[in-house]
Amino acid sequence: MMTFNIPPFLFFLLGGLLLPLIPKRLRGGIFLIPPLLSLWIVFGLEQGTRVTLDFLHFELIFLQVTNLNWIFGIIFSLISVIAGVYALHIDDLRQQVAASFYAAGALCVTFAGDFLVLYLGWEMMAVASTFLIWARGTTEAIATGMRYFLFHIFGGVLLLGGILLHVADTGSLELTSFADGESLAAWLILAGVAVNVAIPPLHAWLSESYPMATVTGAIFMSALTTKSAVYVLASLFAGWQILIFMGVLMALYGVVYAVLANDIRGILAYHIISQVGYMVAGVGIGTEMAVNGTTAHAFSHILYKALLFMGAGVVLHTTGKSKLTELGGIYNKQKLVFWLYMIGAFSISGFPLFNGFISKSIIVASAGYESMDVAALLLILASIGTFLHTGLKLPYWTWFGKESGITPDKTPANMIWAMGAAAFLCTFFGIFPGVLYSKLPYPEMVYNPFQIYHLIEMTQLLIFTFIAFWIFRKKLDGEPYLAVDFEYFYRWAGKLVLIIAHKPIAIIDGWWSEMYSRLGMSISRFSASVVAGRAEKGFDNTVHNRLPAGIYSGGNFLIKFLRADNRDMSSSILYLLAITIVFIILALIRIMA
């Protein structure tokens, strides 16, 4: 096969730029071309391929193929095709362009060979994905999108700070893996990446915004942001001990909140955090087998999580509702959607012959091999929670449970096709894990998921989790409450900055007007009195009326911008403050070093 060494993100970038020029009815179909091309190109890429560009004194590496990023490139392209089919009926140009740029960012990050290109892709993802939340159009979605955006910019600033420090220390932009706790630069980069991986307490942007995104936008979001960050984590931070702890914490944290969540996509969002926890723990363990496990699980996870989000998306699209308290009893109208969703649920829960079974277990087994018994047991506990929520609670109270009296609209055929494709792949890799294993970063791994102990483990676990669910199922119906998470503190942080920033600006503004009216007026009066007649009039008009009006309206704008009634926009101050803090820290470090 011929190979073309083209950085795949270019297709998406070009696609995003050209989409506005294409007639509305063709756009959904044309949208699929970049991901298909990308899939074809990535498939042909060989390890070690590099595409570079000299820029200033640095060599920017736009394409660097390693044994780790190739498989991520494949799955990101593949899921973009599936999500594109799912969104085929959409004619919202904003969403189509945003999704294109979003995927471009993810592939840019995946194949970046240096920190600058990585950072560019990182920010492209943050900006583009925000539009997938805003496109929902509700006041709540716009406010949530703004918080999402600011938080990602905050993460981006941490990343940039770390990169600058790293370049200052080493003089090189090239991506290199860091030894555990190596340098401050490494810690800052880790903190920036941790925002996108959604490691608590930096995770609340995910659980708050994914349920707010558009039906089709959420599919891209469930696949790209966290998993591209997992890739960066695996390539830079393998073997960092703290990640084992954080990973296990994430796995359980998501489970607890999923019990309390009422929104169906909120439950799934918390299970992203939980599942990504396995991957983070795998990176922390850091052995060849564990990194393989992380990669395989990211691959499986993208497929089944997209499938689950597509199922929940169909429910929202056809009923207009997404809360368990408002749903129920629609199985007879959505049998196919339900069963396709269940394939995703079987996969995430680790049923034999589905793809979660063959990937999650590599991570748990590698924890066992390293004698991390507690971690292994806690990860198994989290998988009980996964089955409980995504496999039992959500489908039971959405499609069965009480009668809600809702009659869902007809599901668009393209949505069913996309779900079918994802369901097929979940099952295919579950039955033929070797196809995936041979493409993992360390293909010489000897691991067979279909061993007796593993089959017994899953059979007993799943049956008895089900029995406990059945006994306590009434307890798991949605409750009309908010589950308040760390976004509470994000909101407070924004508010605090406003309170701090509001006063000085109000004081300066007041002081400025005062000074002008006393000093400026008297000077101008005096000079005006020197100049006679018409000149005085002209001067007066300019200085007295226009200039102060200009200054006043400028000041007024700032005040308005900062005032709490405009709180979402005004929290951009948080961003400015974050940048300032990072640069002050950097400056201090430079001075002290």
Add this chain to the structure above:
Amino acid sequence: MKKWHWITFLILTLITVLIQVLVDYKKPNEWDKIPLFYTFYGFIGCTLIIFISKWLGKLMIQKDEKFYDDF
């Protein structure tokens, strides 16, 4: 849930227990050596997840849906 569902569960559990007792297979973890370990772990784990989460919810996590309206 129909009767045959429960009977299937019972039969599957019995088969796994018989294998655990009678067949000599690879058991990588200590707990794999305890027959029925995962039945208890699954049942108790699931119950704990439900009740601890609900308790945490009542304690501090769950708020009124209008909680953020006047934030």
